[in-house]
Ligand SMILES: Nc1ncnc2c1ncn2[C@@H]1O[C@H](COP(=O)(O)OP(=O)(O)OP(=O)(O)O)[C@@H](O)[C@H]1O
């Protein structure tokens with residue numbers, strides 16, 4: 001390149017330029033892929049959304065392929081509830097784990113937990129699904145459901161929220177499995193941002209006589225908050241998009257879930273479940289679910305991206 | 318004891334509890350699957366094809382399918398993503414373009430696999446006319462592996478010390494020569510780590526291959542034949558309640574493959590860090 | 598401030614060295630410190646008198662910060678640190694097993710080289726200490742914040758900006774804020790590690806004025822690279838070299854008639 005060579009041979013310059021351009025082209029392939037995905041999914045699914053009307057499509061409660069009615073509110077709620085439950089479990093657990101390895105545990109313990117988390121992240125979702133199907137679902141059916149029926153059902157509000165009937169499949173099973181699956185995301189990103197908090201802040205806090213716990217909760221965690229939130233949002237994206245594990249334990253009746261023990265059919269599960277026999281409008285409707293998924297995920301991506309940019313700007317100031 | 322010491326101890330105790338729960342859930346899952354599945358895994362199980370409508374037999378065809386699909390994914394994905402990584406790390410600087418590509422890669426990494434499946438179906442199965450096939454599945458998986466290989470390779474290239482590059486440039490090497498002869502060899506272990514991680518994603522993927530490669534449990538004769546990967550096989554066996562025993566067996570083999578992949582990439586990363594740490 | 602107890606020992610054992618029975622607030626005896634295998638402090642023995650300013654000087658890397666951080670056990674945070682010998686606070690060895698490090702640090706506060714305000718409001722920075730030590734009452738907090746900021750000569754400058762971010766004030770103000778933050782928990786000793794080295798001359802002189810006032814109530818130990826500063830503010834000065842305490846004397850004596858050749862070389866600028 002001209003900045004490095006004194007009098008480069010023209011041929012070499014051309015070669016360098018060609019190489020650079022082809023590299024650029026490859027870099028652009030990422031953007032192209034995203035673009036194509038959005039384009040194709042939208043053009044495939046849009047007809048149904050237009051036919052049903054966007055409001056009915058999203059807010060209607062009937063999903064009835066035989067009569068060509070495609071409204072997906074039950075699935076949206078299913079996805080929402082299952083995701084919420086998984087976050088409710090995974091955020092405290094993951095944050096605690098991240099605090100442990102970033103602030104408390106000796107180096108060796110980190111050497112155990114880190115690989116464990118990486119492995120957890122690498123296990124295919126079908127394995128989680130299988131485990132959920134053969135261990136978690138029977139466990140819920142045989143222990144949690146009777147327990148809820150005998151001891152929780154009488155309570156006002158809580159009783160309704162938990163429910164008293166069920167065959168083990170449903171919101172609870174899906175939420176628990178998902179929680180384990182998104183733990184690695186939350187832990188590793190939270191840990192990184194906890195570690196990025198300057199040492200001076202920790203010392204300043206300890207030097208006044210703060211206990212370790214006061215330091216972690218009062219100073220380090222607030223300072224790392226934006227990164228932690230990014231981790232949670234990313235985990236949320238994973239939970240919303242997860243398909244196989246949820247599908248295998250959610251029970252899959254297309255109703256609006258009313259309690260922890262009731263069955264549900266999140267958006268992703270619906271696509272796979274009905275894929276085999278869906279044709280025509282039905283298939284288009286599955287693509288339309290894809291649009292909604294894509295929309296939600298892209299918004300989450302944007303949030304993370306903007307959060308990162310804002311942090312960079314602050315750092316520059 | 319003062320109040321806040323109690324809180325401190327309880328708080329720290331809770332942190333340890335959450336650490337234990339995390340590690341324990343991993344152990345329980347892996348140990349359970351292996352304990353159930355390993356007894357099923359015999360030589361015959363690995364080398365025979367599914368029989369009696371998947372109720373018996375082995376999983377040879379599905380292993381072939383998984384390996385083939387992964388291979389295609391990596392072969393397609395690696396050149397593109399490594400080239401993109403080189404561009405991002407060495408040419409683009411911190412421009413709006415890098416930001417855009419990075420946003421693209423991050424978004425791609427976040428897109429649910431089922432959406433990739435839908436896209437792969439419409440693009441490759443339908444428009445390209447490849448039908449449900451090894452090729453359609455492999456290329457779809459390539460797109461999914463792209464952001465992983467890209468980001469890991471980019472990091473690996475970025476941490477190559479400037480002194481290496483300056484040394485080469487100072488001898489009159491061109492930028493590309495420097496990248497090809499100095500930067501890439503140094504970054505190779507890191508790039509390989511990225512490729513292995515991409516492999517991990519491809520091996521474990523279910524939903525996307527189900528929608529693009531189909532579910533045909535025979536050894537494929539060409540890349541245009543439909544296949545059934547191990548993951549899809551587990552799904553079919555378990556949800557249609559055909560043979561739990563074989564589902565466990567397949568799962569055990571899959572877990573072992575994934576563990577091997579994770580361990581290898583961990584090992585390589587550690588060696589890479591050591592190597593650069595030692596020579597800087 | 599009744600919530601804050603003033604003992605550093607959780608269960609006071611019957612011991613001959615009862616509180617009050619000491620000549621020095623802080624006294625190190627034969628203190629050695631190792632970072633892994635390297636010995637960073639070699640047999641330091643020195644005593645620090647109450648209500649005085651003690652300066653520690655010496656070339657870079659001689660162990661000044663390390664020694665200072667021994668005095669409130671901040672070195673515990675560095676992995677692989679080992680300490681032998683003893684260092685007492687009010688007659689108690691702070692390296693004894695039963696010492697409560699958290700309570701110790703409350704009584705021996707520390708100000709760092711780089712101002713390290715927490716990313717919260719000015720008010721919350723100062724109130725942080727009292728809050729973690731159990732003060733909840735708003736009026737009480739207001740009182741402490743005002744008093745501490747006054748002591749740190751910041752009140753008049755910042756009284757109208759208490760809810761502003763602590764990161765929005767100048768470096769000199771930030772450093773005095775950090776001092777105020779320490780004062781808010783009413784320590785007995787203030788350790789300062791080059792508190793003015795990141796500041797301009799005017800901000801520096803403000804900090805020095807502040808130290809002279811604070812000395813009435815507190816015991817101050819300051820590490821400084823600036824010999825004029827040591828000569829200006831301190832009562833006694835210790836000269837460190839390569840982990841050893843070379844000379845420790847009245848500041849005037851040490852600067853005018855040092856008894857060790859190496860001290861003389863250093864203060865006359867012949868090396869270091
Ligand atoms: N965390 C650490 N691990 C290992 N060695 C350390 C560590 N901190 C300091 N040292 C070493 O201990 C010696 C004393 O360091 P110290 O920071 O106390 O010096 P100092 O007198 O404060 O220097 P300066 O004036 O530059 O601040 C130095 O040789 C330093 O390299």
Ligand SMILES: [Mg+2]
Nearest residue numbers: 661662663790
């Ligand atoms: Mg120092």
